[in-house]
Amino acid sequence: MNEDRIELLPPGTALAWGYTAAPRRGPKPAYTVAQIVDAAVAQADAEGYQALSMPAIAKRLGITANALYRYLRSKEELLVLVAEAGWGLPPESLPGDWRPAVAAWAHAQLDRCRRHPWLVELPVRGGPTTPNMLRWLEVFLEAMSGTGLDEDDVLGCVLLVDGWVRSTAALLRDVRPSAPETLNEFLQPLLREHGYPRVAALLSDADYGENGMQDADVEFGLDRILDGIEALIEQRRR
Template identity: 55%
Template sequence: MPLTDDAQLPPGLVLAWGRPAKANKLGRKPTQSVEQIVDAAVELADADGFAALSMPKIAQRLGLTANAIYRYVRSRDELLVLLGDAGWGPAPDRISDAPDWRAAATAWTQAMVDRCDIHPWLCDLPIRGAPMTPNLLGWAEAILKVLTGTGLSPTESLSCALLLDGYARRTASARRDVRDSPTASDQPAAVARFLEPRLRELGYSILAGLMAGDQYTDEVHDDDVTFGLDRILDGIEVLIAQHGRDPLS
């Protein structure tokens, strides 16, 4: 394998693949590990959210000085790369056990949404391009195997995977935001009683009917996730059919 100049690689990539970065000569021998730094960051983000993540707070959590944490990771950007890979974790095993491509794609997308329920801050992590770290590449390979197995080309499969990925992230983010919103209604029936006559006065009969039937809600239910995902999969199924393959195989 040819040698690579680590300085030419994106922040965090070397550490994510288990290769030690060039040591920072900042004094005493390190007393922690990169893994412990990442674990502390995950715990802090789980407890206080993405906005709470700072190098001094993580250092304090581990009993380190603010400067000492830079013996392990060189910057916050580098830490966020490691944090993201740890937060997503390995791709779920159930994808390979699915009976057909639609079930597998559904399991993969739902697993992304579920993972964001476990670590809501995943929705806030910046996306800096295509996956390059071990766990994220594992997620990518899992869905690409599913999609290329239908007869789609690798390029088409990647485009479909990006579509599913984006849907999962947006859905998870919306569900998180509604769940955590301080303005979310605790009295949906009272809101409906207030709004319905006003909607009818404005001639908004469809909205009024939905509200009267308790079908107008700000919550993102599993059925909502499935409905949107099924429409995306319907489109992918059309693309597969254009290749002359059985879309249910």
């Protein structure tokens, strides 16, 4: 593909697939794109998504922000490559049946989000176009290949499960344990006075909010999604 056509691709796509433009005249570059992406991942791991700025990454590398643009055309291109590196490759093998396979796929993505909490803050501007992200999709499609669902149904399923991963990862990152006794002491009289009897009863449970998000909370949501996909498979078969 010629240079003009490459320009039309989504940001970061060509670089992710190993395409690099013809070398420019001047001194040999001090870094590779891969090294810059590694520095950006380290920056985000250390300081979060908000620290993913071109000046901050340039400082980490010991170069100017302007020099960084010799390697990358925009911050958007950087974010695509950082997502590619952060998500990495999916598991090499999954269980044979679709349900445990999809559950394993979802948990593998959730593990990546635990390792890199900033992943859920990266903007999503369309379908995947880079090797690792497309491999995640390929693995999901393979897991669902024997269900009888058509392509539109399977794409709907992957969006549903991916949405669960991102929302659950954000909750696991943000929800913190509370002090239920203190909370109850403050809220109970207010709730009963203002007409929240059911909420008052719920908060009176000694375990409410005590431990933050638990494994059972995580599995409950995923199981309900898988139940829904299973019902869809049965519906399509009928």
